[in-house]
Amino acid sequence: MRYISTRGQAPALNFEEVVLTGLATDGGLYVPETYPQFSAAEIAAMAGLPYTEVAYRVMRPFVGDSLTDDEFRGMIEGAYSSFSHAAVAPIKQLDSNHFLLELFHGPTLAFKDVALQLLGRLLDHFLAKRGERGVIMGATSGDTGSAAIEGCKPCEQVDIYILHPHQRVSEVQRRQMTSVLAPNVHNIAVEGDFDACQAMVKASFADQSFLKGQRLIAVNSINWARIMAQIVYYFTSAVAVGAPHREVAFSVPSANFGDVFAGYVAHKMGLPIKQLIVATNANDILHRTLAQNDFSKKQLLPTLAPSMDIVVSSNFERLIFDLYDQQGEQVAALLERFQQQATTLDANAYAKAKALFSSLAVDDATILKVIAEAYQKTGELLDPHTATGYLATQTCAQDPATPVITLATAHPAKFAEAIVKAGFAEGAPLPLHMQDLLEREERYAVLPADLAEIQAYIADKQAQKTA
Ligand SMILES: Cc1ncc(COP(=O)(O)O)c(C=O)c1O
Numbered sequence: 440m441r442y443i444s445t446r447g448q449a450p451a452l453n454f455e456e457v458v459l460t461g462l463a464t465d466g467g468l469y470v471p472e473t474y475p476q477f478s479a480a481e482i483a484a485m486a487g488l489p490y491t492e493v494a495y496r497v498m499r500p501f502v503g504d505s506l507t508d509d510e511f512r513g514m515i516e517g518a519y520s521s522f523s524h525a526a527v528a529p530i531k532q533l534d535s536n537h538f539l540l541e542l543f544h545g546p547t548l549a550f551k552d553v554a555l556q557l558l559g560r561l562l563d564h565f566l567a568k569r570g571e572r573g574v575i576m577g578a579t580s581g582d583t584g585s586a587a588i589e590g591c592k593p594c595e596q597v598d599i600y601i602l603h604p605h606q607r608v609s610e611v612q613r614r615q616m617t618s619v620l621a622p623n624v625h626n627i628a629v630e631g632d633f634d635a636c637q638a639m640v641k642a643s644f645a646d647q648s649f650l651k652g653q654r655l656i657a658v659n660s661i662n663w664a665r666i667m668a669q670i671v672y673y674f675t676s677a678v679a680v681g682a683p684h685r686e687v688a689f690s691v692p693s694a695n696f697g698d699v700f701a702g703y704v705a706h707k708m709g710l711p712i713k714q715l716i717v718a719t720n721a722n723d724i725l726h727r728t729l730a731q732n733d734f735s736k737k738q739l740l741p742t743l744a745p746s747m748d749i750v751v752s753s754n755f756e757r758l759i760f761d762l763y764d765q766q767g768e769q770v771a772a773l774l775e776r777f778q779q780q781a782t783t784l785d786a787n788a789y790a791k792a793k794a795l796f797s798s799l800a801v802d803d804a805t806i807l808k809v810i811a812e813a814y815q816k817t818g819e820l821l822d823p824h825t826a827t828g829y830l831a832t833q834t835c836a837q838d839p840a841t842p843v844i845t846l847a848t849a850h851p852a853k854f855a856e857a858i859v860k861a862g863f864a865e866g867a868p869l870p871l872h873m874q875d876l877l878e879r880e881e882r883y884a885v886l887p888a889d890l891a892e893i894q895a896y897i898a899d900k901q902a903q904k905t906a
């Protein structure tokens with residue numbers, strides 16, 4: 440399997456190189472040159488298999504000869520043994536044709552664990568094999584950070600620096616990150632928003648000289664392995680509700696577009712997905728683009744679904760690349776225009792997107808209403824991100840005969856503010872292993888949203904380690 444950049448100028452890489460490279464040297468994101476194909480018979484044969492076996496079958500073609508079968512199987516078993524539910528990503532029926540895919544049974548209670556438990560193992564393996572150390576730099580709006588720390592803290596080969604927007608993540612999210620006091624874990628609260636954090640991470644990939652020769656590694660969904668691992672649960676859940684014999688639809692709370700892009704890849708691989716519904720919070724750029732072809736930035740708004748407080752959505756570039764028939768120069772030109780001014784997708788690309796995607800933006804007041812109503816109707820307490828997907832299913836599902844699977848992307852206990860405001864005064868209880876989270880000691884630095892200062896901070900910490 441060869442991976443190519445969405446901007447068309449960077450060298451093609453194999454899986455191991457892609458996992459260790461993060462952002463391409465031309466600023467693009469790596470994608471497989473072609474997508475592996477699964478026949479209806481191969482998909483049907485997944486019914487009833489353990490999650491780990493489906494994971495192996497779905498991901499194996501992406502890995503190529505970078506790992507042996509046994510090495511890869513071992514990593515998959517290890518990654519998902521840390522989940523508290525035997526099914527890893529169980530599915531619940533809410534209504535005759537509406538299902539909830541619970542993606543929050545990993546150690547940090549959000550869907551990010553599904554990929555980051557595996558990515559930590561991949562990094563450790565590849566770096567150890569090369570006898571190298573690496574520096575991870577990641578941006579988080581709240582969930583990637585703790586999942587990356589949890590997935591990578593056992594890695595002897597890495598130091599990890601996570602940038603989160605100061606005072607814009609929930610208290611539980613912050614403490615999940617900052618109470619990990621391992622010597623290789625560093626949290627930086629940036630006086631800015633998530634877009635600023637992500638832009639500084641991307642800029643650091645473009646010029647890595649501050650690291651004086653150490654390797655910079657990505658844990659955000661710019662790293663292909665993140666997307667790859669998220670494709671699996673589209674297969675397991677679709678098969679559970681009748682694929683490949685029935686078409687299915689998915690509703691996905693979205694922001695950086697990694698999760699729904701994994702669904703798009705599953706569709707390209709042969710999974711019969713009829714509709715992908717993109718749900719956003721009030722930061723509605725994805726909705727405006729898909730609904731009206733208005734690909735333009737607006738001021739980032741803090742919302743009650745803070746993990747989706749993102750305007751510049753990384754993985755939308757991967758979709759654009761595919762919609763533009765892998766024409767990297769056109770993608771680069773479009774994204775250049777997007778940085779400067781309001782723009783649109785070309786008519787052909789937009790028509791292709793419209794054929795599969797629908798969308799809805801959900802404001803804070805509606806999120807609170809949906810949490811309360813969904814609880815009354817189904818007995819499920821949704822987290823504020825999942826609430827956007829739940830409403831989008833009800834609003835956008837095109838065909839009552841097609842089952843819709845809403846992705847439950849986080850556990851409600853991570854978002855006490857929204858849960859209490861929705862009328863649940865007690866909030867949602869934290870699981871046992873986090874009962875003392877609010878009492879744990881925290882450690883983090885607060886820094887301005889200034890690339891030079893942040894790079895100097897990291898360089899200084901790294902120099903102290905090697906002194
Ligand atoms: C809980 C939660 N839901 C949804 C999303 C959106 O996922 P994506 O960024 O992959 O679109 C995120 C993070 O962005 C998240 O943390």
Ligand SMILES: N[C@@H](CCOP(=O)(O)O)C(=O)O
Pocket residue numbers: 578579580581582583584658659660661694695697746747753
């Ligand atoms: N919602 C994310 C934002 C980062 O997205 P990623 O999927 O690219 O890591 C978060 O919680 O940090």
